[in-house]
């Protein structure tokens with residue numbers, strides 16, 4: 659099945675998709691994006707993803723009203739592509755203008771999307787657990803907005819992967835841990851699951867929200883409370899949560915072994931439950 663793209667109303671093979679060189683998304687990162695996972699060809703929580711884009715558009719004053727019905731656009735693209743294990747990348751830019759920092763009025767947004775095959779992480783990766791490396795959080799102040807200004811994120815992830823890790827773990831100047839470069843982060847300290855509260859400092863992840871619902875449903879001890887790097891190093895468990903990995907245990911951070919160096923019971927339980935929610939909500943045959 660072909661990997662397809664959508665560009666401003668047209669669907670074509672990805673390699674044929676083009677946009678203007680004066681698109682503000684390309685020149686300034688003046689754009690928002692979402693990544694939605696397809697299970698058995700069915701999107702998981704697409705509405706929540708698009709709602710998050712709408713909230714981000716309000717923050718940056720990007721008028722989505724002329725972007726069309728984004729859910730309809732993605733549904734059509736997904737049907738046409740017919741891919742089963744895949745992900746949809748959606749990006750809406752403010753539009754095309756001769757380069758100018760000042761945002762002109764009345765621009766028509768550029769809407770692009772792709773559907774690409776997804777190489778699922780192997781079961782072995784989850785059994786073994788992943789390694790992460792800490793990194794000062796040098797991203798902009800509005801991390802709750804899923805903007806394509808991802809230079810700090812790509813530098814962090816490349817740094818961590820270059821050292822043999824899965825992802826970076828960002829921390830603030832005062833040592834407070836925020837999140838990964840593509841993931842939210844949880845840890846278990848003293849038997850209590852903790853994660854950074856939502857607000858401007860982290861992206862309100864859809865997977866994070868799913869994990870929080872599961873924690874509540876299974877009545878697991880939880881506090882929406884930030885933690886420091888020092889507390890994280892002493893945690894019995896640490897795990898990422900994001901669209902690609904769902905729940906990914908972290909068993910080593912820098913040179914510190916986390917817990918007993920193996921994925922813990924909390925992360926394993928949440929990963930299994932996450933899949934059950936996906937199957938229940940999408941009807942995917944997994």
Ligand code: PDD
Pocket residue numbers: 693837838839840841842861862863864865866899900901902
């Ligand atoms: N990233 N935090 C950051 C900084 C992210 O970029 C992401 C997602 C998340 C997890 O959000 P969600 O559960 O909605 O995927 C947290 C996507 C996957 C990406 O940039 O490819």
